[in-house]
Amino acid sequence: MARKYSKKASADVERAMKKRKAGTLRSGRSGRKVKSRKQAIAIGLSEARAKGKKxxxxxxxxxxxSKKKAKKAKR
Structure with a gap:
């Protein structure tokens, strides 16, 4: 089975994770400190995407x- 992400993309995610652990990773417009593991991964993948990696x-x-379906079910 083929890899979903390129090795270089994985390296970008790893770099973002290390920055989060060090407490220096910041999110987009607000510039708030990232504490969430999932958000750090998303930032790493987003940066890899911007660089044109796989x-x-x-x-x-x-x-x-799903919200519409839930509303209909209540009626």
């Missing part, structure tokens, strides 16, 4: 459809 596209949001 990373799958972001998953599309399916939130609205």
């Amino acid at each position: 990373v799958p596209k972001k998953a599309s949001k399916k939130r609205k459809a």
Whole structure:
């Protein structure tokens, strides 16, 4: 089975994780310190994507459809 992410993309994620652990990783516009492991991974993948490395596209949001279904079920 083929790799989902390139090795260079994994290195970007690893670098972001190390920055988070050191307490120097900051998020986008607000510039707040990142504490979440998941958010650090997302930042690493986003940076890898911007550099043109092999990373799958972001998953599309399916939130609205599930909310509509929940509303219909309540009626």
